Amino acid sequence: MTWSDLQNKMSSQGYVASDDLSVALHLSVSLERPILLEGAAGVGKTDVARVLATIRETQLIRLQCYEGLDAAQAIYEWNYQRQLLSIRAAAEDGQTGASVEDRIFSEDFLLQRPLLAAIRQEKAPVLLIDEIDRADEEFEAYLLELLADFQVTIPELGTIKAVTKPIVVLTANGTRDLSDALRRRCLYTYVDYPDRIAELAILNSRCPDVSAKLSRQIVGFVQKLRSEELEKVPGIAETLDFAAALMGLGVGDLTQDPVLLQAALTTLLKTQVDQANVTTEVAQRLAGRAA
Amino acid sequence: MSRVTLFAARDPGPAARMSGFLAHLRQNGLRLGVAETELALIALTHVNAALPNQTRRALKAVCTGCKDEADRFDDLFDSFWLNGGKVTQKVVPGPSQTRSDNVHSSRNREGQTGGGDAGQASAPDASSGEAESDGIGKLIATDVVNFLKKDLREIVNSSDIAEAEAIARRLGAALKDRRSRRRREARKGDKIHFRKIIRHSLATGGEPLRLSKKWRPDRTRKIAALCDVSGSMSIYSKVFLAFLAGLMRADPYTDAYLFHTRLVRITEALRDKDALRAVARMSLMADGFAGGSKIGRSIRNFANTYAKRFVNSRTVVLILSDGYDTDPPFEMSNALAQLKKRGCKVIWLNPLKGWRDYTATSRGMVAALPYIDFFSAANTLADLDRLEQELVRL
Numbered sequence: 001m002t003w004s005d006l007q008n009k010m011s012s013q014g015y016v017a018s019d020d021l022s023v024a025l026h027l028s029v030s031l032e033r034p035i036l037l038e039g040a041a042g043v044g045k046t047d048v049a050r051v052l053a054t055i056r057e058t059q060l061i062r063l064q065c066y067e068g069l070d071a072a073q074a075i076y077e078w079n080y081q082r083q084l085l086s087i088r089a090a091a092e093d094g095q096t097g098a099s100v101e102d103r104i105f106s107e108d109f110l111l112q113r114p115l116l117a118a119i120r121q122e123k124a125p126v127l128l129i130d131e132i133d134r135a136d137e138e139f140e141a142y143l144l145e146l147l148a149d150f151q152v153t154i155p156e157l158g159t160i161k162a163v164t165k166p167i168v169v170l171t172a173n174g175t176r177d178l179s180d181a182l183r184r185r186c187l188y189t190y191v192d193y194p195d196r197i198a199e200l201a202i203l204n205s206r207c208p209d210v211s212a213k214l215s216r217q218i219v220g221f222v223q224k225l226r227s228e229e230l231e232k233v234p235g236i237a238e239t240l241d242f243a244a245a246l247m248g249l250g251v252g253d254l255t256q257d258p259v260l261l262q263a264a265l266t267t268l269l270k271t272q273v274d275q276a277n278v279t280t281e282v283a284q285r286l287a288g289r290a291a
Numbered sequence: 292m293s294r295v296t297l298f299a300a301r302d303p304g305p306a307a308r309m310s311g312f313l314a315h316l317r318q319n320g321l322r323l324g325v326a327e328t329e330l331a332l333i334a335l336t337h338v339n340a341a342l343p344n345q346t347r348r349a350l351k352a353v354c355t356g357c358k359d360e361a362d363r364f365d366d367l368f369d370s371f372w373l374n375g376g377k378v379t380q381k382v383v384p385g386p387s388q389t390r391s392d393n394v395h396s397s398r399n400r401e402g403q404t405g406g407g408d409a410g411q412a413s414a415p416d417a418s419s420g421e422a423e424s425d426g427i428g429k430l431i432a433t434d435v436v437n438f439l440k441k442d443l444r445e446i447v448n449s450s451d452i453a454e455a456e457a458i459a460r461r462l463g464a465a466l467k468d469r470r471s472r473r474r475r476e477a478r479k480g481d482k483i484h485f486r487k488i489i490r491h492s493l494a495t496g497g498e499p500l501r502l503s504k505k506w507r508p509d510r511t512r513k514i515a516a517l518c519d520v521s522g523s524m525s526i527y528s529k530v531f532l533a534f535l536a537g538l539m540r541a542d543p544y545t546d547a548y549l550f551h552t553r554l555v556r557i558t559e560a561l562r563d564k565d566a567l568r569a570v571a572r573m574s575l576m577a578d579g580f581a582g583g584s585k586i587g588r589s590i591r592n593f594a595n596t597y598a599k600r601f602v603n604s605r606t607v608v609l610i611l612s613d614g615y616d617t618d619p620p621f622e623m624s625n626a627l628a629q630l631k632k633r634g635c636k637v638i639w640l641n642p643l644k645g646w647r648d649y650t651a652t653s654r655g656m657v658a659a660l661p662y663i664d665f666f667s668a669a670n671t672l673a674d675l676d677r678l679e680q681e682l683v684r685l
Contacts, residue, residue: 002338002339003338003345019344019348020348020351020352023338023345023348023349023352024348024349024351024352026337026338027334027337027338027349027352027353028352030337031330031333031334031337033330035352036356038357038358070478080494080495080500081494081495081496084495084496084498084500174358174600175600176600177357177558178357180322180356183356183357184322184324184326184327184356186356187352187353188352188355188356188357188361189351189352189361190358190361229595
């Protein structure tokens with residue numbers, strides 16, 4: 001499969017990927033390297049993993065990172081309750097400590113978390129590690145072993161090697177700088193807001209009901225809006241919501257009804273300051289230029 | 292007309308070219324190892340390497356690691372592979388290359404003149420504007436720009452950096468140590484968290500299995516420093532750049548930026564282990580150094596981009612500037628108002644304030660004053676040292 005095949009397959013699944021992104025994804029799949037996607041919120045980083053899983057007809061295993069995420073929730077944990085019951089039961093049967101210990105630190109008492117589960121699948125899954133920059137720096141260190149060698153070391157059991165190598169997609173939107181060690185192990189692509197043509201293609205593939213004229217207006221409007229000074233710049237998901245809202249309100253032309261346009265803007269502007277800044281006049285001016 | 296670089300006949304082959312390219316990237320501040328060279332070669336077998344754009348995309352995915360690098364990569368790629376037929380000195384790995392690798396280290400500064408040229412001939416990151424608009428080619432244009440540019444290596448020496456580092460460390464400590472009195476659960480703690488242990492033990496039938504601990508959480512204050520390197524500031528920049536270098540090296544969470552007519556993030560460059568090399572890399576970034584100043588626009592640019600990621604209510608924004616702005620003053624007040632909305636503290640260090648009878652009369656400064664939490668003089672390292680007590684009170 002070449003990178004343009006991948007690009008075509010992704011677009012048939014409704015994901016319009018830029019050339020940069022397609023080449024990087026293609027390399028990530030063929031070199032079995034993790035890929036790190038950075039970019040603002042709402043440019044479709046997480047969707048890449050979902051689409052990739054659909055194309056390869058495999059499972060998507062997702063790990064959402066957050067502050068305080070630790071190995072027990074991400075890699076594996078011992079099932080303490082079962083171990084305890086087992087110890088109590090063994091004590092009543094009069095078993096010796098050594099045999100009990102062997103038993104309670106076996107596979108049966110191991111709880112798999114996403115990262116361990118991902119390397120033990122029969123068919124290579126897509127592993128999405130979402131918003132890695134939210135996790136603590138220590139957690140990055142846990143990831144290194146997995147990303148470089150696709151193995152997990154459990155002190156009581158030994159090293160578990162990957163049955164199949166998952167396709168690893170990491171996303172980050174820059175709440176903090178990631179460590180060099182992590183970046184070195186990944187391929188990297190910065191996902192930007194799509195340009196006018198790409199966004200039009202996305203809108204057409206996701207909302208085919210929108211008329212050609214309106215979709216051009218919508219994309220033009222959103223592109224213009226992004227260059228305004230906003231606290232929260234609308235992403236692609238917001239564009240799609242906006243299109244759906246306009247369809248629902250029965251708007252056929254952006255310049256047609258200022259009140260309805262202003263009402264639909266709630267799908268694009270997500271802070272009070274932004275809503276106050278984009279007044280009816282501003283919205284009309286943008287719509288007029290987008291037309 | 293093909294712009295593809297023509298390589299010499301003695302060129303040993305693609306592997307050597309690739310290591311030449313990686314060396315070129317390394318010299319321009321990308322942190323790459325031997326493994327990346329290998330990976331880059333393997334990556335090219337998976338795309339059509341005869342097409343420049345596919346090669347560019349593939350190498351971009353392999354060789355870059357953050358947005359700054361990705362933005363600069365295209366220029367670096369062009370200057371090496373699409374050089375209008377010219378070959379840079381570093382294409383064939385040889386003795387000249389090993390020498391130029393050592394150039395930026397403090398141990399081998401004698402070799403700097405020869406090697407420094409080699410580094411700059413292929414350093415398009417310092418010349419985004421001028422070099423590209425020149426139709427003749429990058430090599431010539433970049434050289435001219437370099438003559439106009441002051442080399443920061445000359446105005447900063449290692450003892451200055453050591454002194455500034457000591458001051459910066461104390462300053463950083465003064466700002467940072469704001470630990471809460473209330474203890475919260477933590478993985479590593481000094482006290483046992485009984486309530487958590489009892490609560491967790493319910494799940495295991497009353498047997499406490501996990502020992503929870505608690506610790507006073509760190510309320511770290513981060514510093515984001517913006518340093519003016521415009522013409523009017525040039526006599527003070529020695530002090531300030533040493534201070535920034537020290538600040539960065541003392542505290543890994545500090546962010547540093549330079550601005551003159553535009554804003555450049557220098558955090559990555561200053562984090563280099565070798566202090567002199569860090570300053571050398573900074574000098575590459577400060578193109579337009581000692582030029583005009585657009586303070587308001589630079590601060591607004593900061594507030595709109597980097598501040599969204601790095602500035603919050605626990606950040607102290609340190610602006611090192613004389614306040615002589617070529618933009619209208621409302622730019623400055625708007626920008627600072629926007630920055631203050633993020634809840635940060637703004638400290639403005641103005642070298643002119645050290646003068647006798649100084650009053651903030653420049654229009655930019657007057658516009659800025661209402662938004663500044665602390666306004667102080669800073670002419671020498673000693674002035675910066677005295678800041679410590681003031682900052683604790685903030």
